[in-house]
Amino acid sequence: MSFVTIRVRVDPDNIDGGVIDGAADLLRGGGLVAFPTETVYGLGCLAEDSVAVDRVFAVKERPQHDPLIIHVTRSMDLTGVVAEQSALFRSLAARHWPGPLTMVVPRGPRIPPTVTAGLATVAIRAPAHPIAEALIEAVGAPVAAPSANLFGRVSPTTADHVLEDLAGRCDLVLDAGDTTLGIESTVVRLESDHVVVLRHGALPVDELDVECIEGSARDSESPGQAVRHYSPLTPMAVMDPRNRVPLPPDGGVYLGYDETARPMPEGWEFFPLGSRSSLPGVAARLYRVLRSIDGRQPTMIVAELTSRAGLGRAIDDRLTRAASGHVLGA
Numbered sequence: 001m002s003f004v005t006i007r008v009r010v011d012p013d014n015i016d017g018g019v020i021d022g023a024a025d026l027l028r029g030g031g032l033v034a035f036p037t038e039t040v041y042g043l044g045c046l047a048e049d050s051v052a053v054d055r056v057f058a059v060k061e062r063p064q065h066d067p068l069i070i071h072v073t074r075s076m077d078l079t080g081v082v083a084e085q086s087a088l089f090r091s092l093a094a095r096h097w098p099g100p101l102t103m104v105v106p107r108g109p110r111i112p113p114t115v116t117a118g119l120a121t122v123a124i125r126a127p128a129h130p131i132a133e134a135l136i137e138a139v140g141a142p143v144a145a146p147s148a149n150l151f152g153r154v155s156p157t158t159a160d161h162v163l164e165d166l167a168g169r170c171d172l173v174l175d176a177g178d179t180t181l182g183i184e185s186t187v188v189r190l191e192s193d194h195v196v197v198l199r200h201g202a203l204p205v206d207e208l209d210v211e212c213i214e215g216s217a218r219d220s221e222s223p224g225q226a227v228r229h230y231s232p233l234t235p236m237a238v239m240d241p242r243n244r245v246p247l248p249p250d251g252g253v254y255l256g257y258d259e260t261a262r263p264m265p266e267g268w269e270f271f272p273l274g275s276r277s278s279l280p281g282v283a284a285r286l287y288r289v290l291r292s293i294d295g296r297q298p299t300m301i302v303a304e305l306t307s308r309a310g311l312g313r314a315i316d317d318r319l320t321r322a323a324s325g326h327v328l329g330a
Ligand code: TXA
Pocket: 037, 039, 040, 041, 042, 043, 066, 067, 068, 069, 100, 102, 104, 116, 119, 121, 122, 123, 127, 145, 146, 147, 148, 183, 184, 185, 186, 187, 198, 199, 221, 222, 223, 224, 225
């Protein structure tokens, strides 16, 4: 463990090469560096260094059976990183990388089994963020990075969130302000002519242009998808807008949308997540809102599902997991 975590401001529009080189040196030396991506902040280490990988699991308090995503650049040679680059892999990468699409494919010999929790597959993506891209480029090798939060907590979309969970547990945080997309990447397992959706995320699956089959919750190939995940500390439930029920009498915070704003019963405060007709905005502020409301320690949080397709799937998935699957009135 590190005792002090250094935080350095970085400007994505005017990157300080010295800071990036210093961060890359830390990673090559076995250090842990939290960095921004377009989705959420990641806690990075050198993917080929299994000692550093073990430290990532330890500082996040993450169970050993939950594998990490490795981060690469578009131009990196993936020989030995993935076992094979199928036609589907190459076409999805050409179309969606850099971007919030994580592909689960056969693991290559350069990636130690600690990264993938012993699985024969590896999850890989090329993030679209100038700082992440510059850092991975400077390292010149794949960077393993789970979201930079304690296991089970809400993912970090600012450097402050990272430090709330990991101060003293990593060497450096590269602070580039708020991430733009705000929820994690979409994770799909590639088959020969279709994909299996393991996690809905920032890239709506209808934009993939390939047949998508829903992974089952019991799918042992989807080890990180426990129902309780992304959770605030406050008790939380979701409400399906098609099945409105009375709010519990003890009061709390109600997360709704501009379109569903209405007078609240005694003890309840309405808090808008944004407009349901602008779901990217809702996704971008979701985790910040959950963390800030959590800090106020209300009696409970009730969040209304978007009940929308596309990005709404991912938002509703995160809200439901944050509520540990608890649906009001169900
Ligand atoms: O947007 C993101 O994906 C962020 C940023 C930092 O890139 N990363 C992220 O990582 O969300 P993490 O570790 O919090 O979530 C990774 C997910 C987990 O649900 C894990 O189980 C799944 O990907 N995963 C990783 N490797 C896998 C594999 N070989 N097979 C199936 N699922 C895998």
